[in-house]
Amino acid sequence: DAKTTQPPSMDCAEGRAANLPCNHSTISGNEYVYWYRQIHSQGPQYIIHGLKNNETNEMASLIITEDRKSSTLILPHATLRDTAVYYCIVNRNQAGTALIFGKGTTLSVSS
Amino acid sequence: EAQVTQNPRYLITVTGKKLTVTCSQNMNHEYMSWYRQDPGLGLRQIYYSMNVEVTDKGDVPEGYKVSRKEKRNFPLILESPSPNQTSLYFCASSPDRGIQYFGAGTRLSVL
Numbered sequence: 001d002a003k004t005t006q007p008p009s010m011d012c013a014e015g016r017a018a019n020l021p022c023n024h025s026t027i028s029g030n031e032y033v034y035w036y037r038q039i040h041s042q043g044p045q046y047i048i049h050g051l052k053n054n055e056t057n058e059m060a061s062l063i064i065t066e067d068r069k070s071s072t073l074i075l076p077h078a079t080l081r082d083t084a085v086y087y088c089i090v091n092r093n094q095a096g097t098a099l100i101f102g103k104g105t106t107l108s109v110s111s
Numbered sequence: 112e113a114q115v116t117q118n119p120r121y122l123i124t125v126t127g128k129k130l131t132v133t134c135s136q137n138m139n140h141e142y143m144s145w146y147r148q149d150p151g152l153g154l155r156q157i158y159y160s161m162n163v164e165v166t167d168k169g170d171v172p173e174g175y176k177v178s179r180k181e182k183r184n185f186p187l188i189l190e191s192p193s194p195n196q197t198s199l200y201f202c203a204s205s206p207d208r209g210i211q212y213f214g215a216g217t218r219l220s221v222l
Binding site: 032034041042043044045046049093094095096097098099100101102103 | 115144146153154156159167169170199201203208209210211212213214215216218
């Protein structure tokens with residue numbers, strides 16, 4: 001079973017920051033936190049990942065708490081095209097060959 | 112442009128008629144994988160390949176075959192499709208099994 005907990009849905013106004021939380025209280029010391037998103041049945045898209053430190057790239061920022069039990073994905077200026085299902089992933093299948101995508105958070109950005 | 116290309120994007124077929132879904136990547140990744148996505152069940156790994164001529168079963172391999180004769184190509188073969196294989200299929204490639212690049216998807220309907 002997935003070891004992450006995310007709210008099922010969130011709303012955000014266009015132009016505002018979208019802060020998507022994820023709880024992963026059972027994360028192991030060497031497990032990374034990955035964020036992906038899926039826009040309406042398209043292929044999932046990698047966003048960002050991190051281990052301990054906060055990370056930033058051209059798409060988003062990832063804030064990981066010091067105890068690593070939770071993290072927040074930040075989209076600094078959400079647009080309508082950011083409407084998608086966002087997945088926070090920390091664990092793999094039993095063979096370790098695939099990330100396990102849970103139910104994710106459906107982010108709706110409106111004007 | 113770095114990409115994973117799947118073909119066809121949409122396919123309707125009948126029970127028992129062999130089909131192949133092609134997948135090609137231009138990023139020189141060693142690791143490739145096939146997933147299926149079904150409502151309520153998330154993404155599940157079908158097969159994966161660590162390199163040319165190296166393939167192994169994922170979590171739901173029954174009814175599927177794969178081959179990896181070249182690094183860039185990883186076709187998914189359904190020898191005798193059945194209605195329970197109606198699904199949305201994604202191919203992915205990865206440099207390290209964490210950051211995965213997904214194709215646009217193939218929506219298959221088996222009648």
